[in-house]
Amino acid sequence: MSDSISSKRKNSAMLSLQSLRSMDFFSLKGLPYMRSNFYRIKWFISKLPGIFLAAFLLYKELLRNICVATSLIIFLLIPALNVYAERPVVVVLDPGHGGDNTGAIHNGFIEKDMNLIVALAMKEELEKYEGIVVYLTHDDAMTNMSLKERAEFAASQNADFMYCLHFNMSESHMLYGAEVWVSAFDVFYAKGHAFGQIIMQAFSEMGLFNRGIKTRINNRDDDYYGIIRESRALGVDTILIEHCHLDHIIDKEFYALGDFQLEEFGRVNATAVAKYFKLASSILGVDYSDYPVPVVEVPTEIVRPDLTPPDISHLELISLNIEERVAEFNLMAEDYDSLILYYGISLDGGISFDILQPFPAGTTELTISVNLPPEKDLKVVAAVYNAYDRITQSNIIEISALPIDEIIEDIWEEIEEIIDISLTELTRELTERQDQINRRLEVYQYVIIGIAVLMVLVVIIIISRVVLLIRVRSARFDK
Numbered sequence: 001m002s003d004s005i006s007s008k009r010k011n012s013a014m015l016s017l018q019s020l021r022s023m024d025f026f027s028l029k030g031l032p033y034m035r036s037n038f039y040r041i042k043w044f045i046s047k048l049p050g051i052f053l054a055a056f057l058l059y060k061e062l063l064r065n066i067c068v069a070t071s072l073i074i075f076l077l078i079p080a081l082n083v084y085a086e087r088p089v090v091v092v093l094d095p096g097h098g099g100d101n102t103g104a105i106h107n108g109f110i111e112k113d114m115n116l117i118v119a120l121a122m123k124e125e126l127e128k129y130e131g132i133v134v135y136l137t138h139d140d141a142m143t144n145m146s147l148k149e150r151a152e153f154a155a156s157q158n159a160d161f162m163y164c165l166h167f168n169m170s171e172s173h174m175l176y177g178a179e180v181w182v183s184a185f186d187v188f189y190a191k192g193h194a195f196g197q198i199i200m201q202a203f204s205e206m207g208l209f210n211r212g213i214k215t216r217i218n219n220r221d222d223d224y225y226g227i228i229r230e231s232r233a234l235g236v237d238t239i240l241i242e243h244c245h246l247d248h249i250i251d252k253e254f255y256a257l258g259d260f261q262l263e264e265f266g267r268v269n270a271t272a273v274a275k276y277f278k279l280a281s282s283i284l285g286v287d288y289s290d291y292p293v294p295v296v297e298v299p300t301e302i303v304r305p306d307l308t309p310p311d312i313s314h315l316e317l318i319s320l321n322i323e324e325r326v327a328e329f330n331l332m333a334e335d336y337d338s339l340i341l342y343y344g345i346s347l348d349g350g351i352s353f354d355i356l357q358p359f360p361a362g363t364t365e366l367t368i369s370v371n372l373p374p375e376k377d378l379k380v381v382a383a384v385y386n387a388y389d390r391i392t393q394s395n396i397i398e399i400s401a402l403p404i405d406e407i408i409e410d411i412w413e414e415i416e417e418i419i420d421i422s423l424t425e426l427t428r429e430l431t432e433r434q435d436q437i438n439r440r441l442e443v444y445q446y447v448i449i450g451i452a453v454l455m456v457l458v459v460i461i462i463i464s465r466v467v468l469l470i471r472v473r474s475a476r477f478d479k
Contacts, residue, residue, distance in 0.1 A: 121266025177209030
């Protein structure tokens with residue numbers, strides 16, 4: 001009923017508007033019965049309600065159409081925006097090894113136990129941030145879990161990233177430092193490398209040696225590490241973190257003092273994750289929403305590792321100081337496909353090397369000072385290592401043994417110098433002690449003299465008292 005009334009009013013208003021459009025208000029052509037301006041005004045006023053009603057209905061129709069369009073836009077867009085805004089970041093932490101698979105073992109340290117301590121601390125720290133959900137693939141060191149099962153668990157949680165936590169060892173027991181392994185394929189490589197830059201910067205700030213962000217390919221032209229390979233097949237971004245080497249003294253200071261050091265690794269990892277996902281924490285009082293996450297271009301081909309040794313390793317003798325038995329060398333080293341990480345020096349032609357030293361990043365040569373042992377000929381050679389631990393040895397520089405007579409003479413001169421210094425010190429010390437004894441004897445003499453004088457006075461007093469007593473008794477006797 002109301003709809004029909006509204007329709008009639010609308011039709012009436014439209015007719016009134018049409019009639020207004022067809023008439024000339026300032027002419028009597030359409031109004032033969034209106035003979036004066038008075039009738040024209042009266043007629044116009046009579047039509048005003050219809051004009052206002054028509055304008056109102058048109059405005060109402062326009063407003064309704066605008067509201068419908070706006071509601072449609074809100075209906076289509078807002079729900080989708082809310083889905084993305086409300087969905088938290090989901091990460092899965094995978095403590096490496098577990099169960100029967102202990103991982104590396106060195107000096108009583110078991111890798112699977114260490115990985116779990118790091119993972120638990122990392123989870124605890126991450127849960128202090130807003131907008132993130134954290135899962136563990138397993139929460140005890142006795143769980144046997146295949147790599148495929150770990151990847152499937154991460155995929156079942158719709159994980160944005162999975163972090164596999166490990167510690168390292170090398171076959172030669174000469175390597176040290178931290179490194180990360182990422183997928184060699186498309187967007188998985190780009191995301192892994194971006195996070196790898198953040199975590200490796202954090203490790204460098206801790207003092208760990210940076211071994212780089214790497215890929216590794218198996219003989220089937222696929223990712224070598226099973227956890228990365230299985231996760232990529234399920235669409236889960238995954239990175240493998242090797243925190244440090246258990247079998248090297250340089251890295252020992254980062255884990256051997258107690259569980260608190262492993263927990264610190266977990267907190268450092270968590271901070272890197274928070275930076276990567278631009279999280280904030282009111283508990284910790286930090287906000288990484290503006291953190292500049294590195295942008296890595298998505299590769300169009302497989303990012304293959306550098307399996308070739310360094311291209312240049314050349315050693316040159318700069319100076320030889322026979323008296324001090326020190327030689328200075330210039331070492332040139334370069335790898336056209338990756339970085340030079342370490343160098344080592346051998347004095348026996350490459351049979352054995354001293355502890356590896358970091359090769360300065362961004363340079364291709366450096367000066368090395370080497371202490372030369374006596375009594376044998378030397379064959380000095382340098383070895384340089386690239387990021388994938390491929391080695392190139394330099395040319396050999398031969399140095400003849402220093403003459404034994406000169407060595408003995410040098411040793412004797414050193415002994416004589418030591419003896420002279422010792423005699424001088426001994427004479428000075430004896431003189432000082434004699435002076436101390438003389439001063440003490442003088443003091444003792446004065447003390448003895450004082451005691452003697454005191455004793456004489458005591459004797460005199462006693463004698464005087466005795467004489468006085470005798471006189472008193474004699475006087476009594478006479479009476």
